[in-house]
Amino acid sequence: MALRNDSEAYLDATDLADAPLKLCTNCPTAGLSDLRIFRRWVSDAEARLLAREHALKRLLAATIAYSELTPDDRESLTRFHNQVIDPDYRSRSAELAATQKRRDYIYARSTTTLVMKELPSEPRAWVLERGEYAKRVKEVAADMPAVLPRMPAGVPRNRLGLARWLMHPDHPLTARVMVNRLWQSVFGIGLVRTAEDFEVMGERPSHPELLDWLAVEFFESGWDIRHMLKLMVTSATYQQSSVITKEKLGKDPDNRFLARGPRTRLDAEALRDSALAVSGLLVRTIGGPSVKPYQPAGIWRDVAFGGSNTREFHRDEGAALYRRSLYTFWKRTAPPTSLAAFDAPTREQCTVRRERTNTPLQALVLMNDPQFVESARHLAQTAIKRCEEDRQRVAWMHQRVFSAEGTEIDVTELTSTAHRFRAVFEQHPESAHALIHTGDSQPDEELAAEELAAWTMVANTMMNCDKFVSK
Numbered sequence: 001m002a003l004r005n006d007s008e009a010y011l012d013a014t015d016l017a018d019a020p021l022k023l024c025t026n027c028p029t030a031g032l033s034d035l036r037i038f039r040r041w042v043s044d045a046e047a048r049l050l051a052r053e054h055a056l057k058r059l060l061a062a063t064i065a066y067s068e069l070t071p072d073d074r075e076s077l078t079r080f081h082n083q084v085i086d087p088d089y090r091s092r093s094a095e096l097a098a099t100q101k102r103r104d105y106i107y108a109r110s111t112t113t114l115v116m117k118e119l120p121s122e123p124r125a126w127v128l129e130r131g132e133y134a135k136r137v138k139e140v141a142a143d144m145p146a147v148l149p150r151m152p153a154g155v156p157r158n159r160l161g162l163a164r165w166l167m168h169p170d171h172p173l174t175a176r177v178m179v180n181r182l183w184q185s186v187f188g189i190g191l192v193r194t195a196e197d198f199e200v201m202g203e204r205p206s207h208p209e210l211l212d213w214l215a216v217e218f219f220e221s222g223w224d225i226r227h228m229l230k231l232m233v234t235s236a237t238y239q240q241s242s243v244i245t246k247e248k249l250g251k252d253p254d255n256r257f258l259a260r261g262p263r264t265r266l267d268a269e270a271l272r273d274s275a276l277a278v279s280g281l282l283v284r285t286i287g288g289p290s291v292k293p294y295q296p297a298g299i300w301r302d303v304a305f306g307g308s309n310t311r312e313f314h315r316d317e318g319a320a321l322y323r324r325s326l327y328t329f330w331k332r333t334a335p336p337t338s339l340a341a342f343d344a345p346t347r348e349q350c351t352v353r354r355e356r357t358n359t360p361l362q363a364l365v366l367m368n369d370p371q372f373v374e375s376a377r378h379l380a381q382t383a384i385k386r387c388e389e390d391r392q393r394v395a396w397m398h399q400r401v402f403s404a405e406g407t408e409i410d411v412t413e414l415t416s417t418a419h420r421f422r423a424v425f426e427q428h429p430e431s432a433h434a435l436i437h438t439g440d441s442q443p444d445e446e447l448a449a450e451e452l453a454a455w456t457m458v459a460n461t462m463m464n465c466d467k468f469v470s471k
Contacts, residue, residue, distance in 0.1 A: 374439030
């Protein structure tokens with residue numbers, strides 16, 4: 001609706017209230033000079049024309065040369081011609097309005113990302129006397145510190161130049177730092193232990209020639225990360241047995257000389273993903289929004305601001321519970337508890353080298369966390385359906401969990417464990433029912449609760465073994 005009075009003002013269109021329309025119930029004596037109601041949205045251009053309708057009529061009726069018109073009159077006549085007389089202009093205006101509407105819809109659904117842009121002029125900086133901004137000593141230009149390699153000739157002193165300098169064949173640090181981090185991810189400790197510090201305060205490399213060779217190989221392969229990882233895991237060094245002898249332990253307690261294969265506990269995310277993978281629950285879909293798997297209720301409330309949109313934790317349901325840990329929603333002040341127990345960093349700061357601790361809380365997570373108990377139950381369900389005899393089930397589960405055949409002792413002990421758990425749950429069916437209903441997914445109703453609970457505990461025992469937790 002557009003309103004016009006004698007002062008030729010107008011109001012933008014607004015939504016009408018769902019109520020009876022009353023006009024001029026308490027108007028001054030003069031009242032309204034003109035009132036028009038439209039059953040559609042009125043554009044700003046139309047509203048402006050309506051506001052100057054009487055002035056336009058006078059202009060169209062008058063015989064005045066165009067050069068004698070005021071700028072406001074010329075603008076009004078041009079707008080009138082475009083909006084009323086010229087059909088081509090109206091068509092293009094409608095197309096523009098539709099495009100703008102779609103643009104606004106896209107912007108409304110999108111997340112704003114701030115980006116930086118290089119200034120057209122060279123950045124300027126000064127050496128200041130005692131740090132006082134008003135006491136400039138001399139102007140300095142952007143460049144690298146003298147202790148680092150010089151920037152190549154002709155390279156601009158900006159972010160693009162910095163990127164080219166980092167990837168230049170004569171630059172020794174980029175490839176060395178990267179392959180050291182790849183080595184750390186495979187062997188548990190880098191050739192340079194202090195992967196976050198290659199400077200004077202950092203540790204010297206244990207194998208400097210190997211580090212140099214890997215750096216050159218990384219550069220000559222076209223910075224191919226997949227190639228480097230394959231090279232490392234197929235090496236004789238990685239494929240060594242991790243069995244420790246007294247002699248080797250005495251000479252090389254930290255395995256810095258690589259006398260044995262690496263043996264380190266899996267990172268928190270890899271451990272959770274491994275449990276989901278062996279159970280068959282892992283959702284391998286790539287991409288998509290973050291998810292909120294199992295976590296204690298109310299843990300966000302104590303660290304959130306009053307109006308925070310992450311004050312309350314609302315767990316997801318269905319497939320979102322079983323996505324890779326890469327997609328877990330992360331609140332830095334309250335990271336996922338099951339991952340934090342296994343030394344996952346809070347992400348409040350960059351962490352190149354994670355600490356690895358060994359605490360009783362980790363065992364409690366593996367034994368009682370809904371994600372691990374539910375994974376054990378799904379693994380047990382599959383084993384019961386695939387195999388009829390107990391020893392066959394144990395052998396299949398051992399191969400599934402550890403990717404290796406179980407020894408005769410392993411199979412015998414785990415089979416005996418299943419018998420003992422079965423006897424316990426037959427005496428306490430309510431405990432069996434509570435155990436198999438852990439998690440969001442429902443157990444197979446065709447299987448006896450006591451039987452499924454017993455094999456769930458066997459699967460959970462396997463997932464607590466050192467062979468599963470460590471690589």
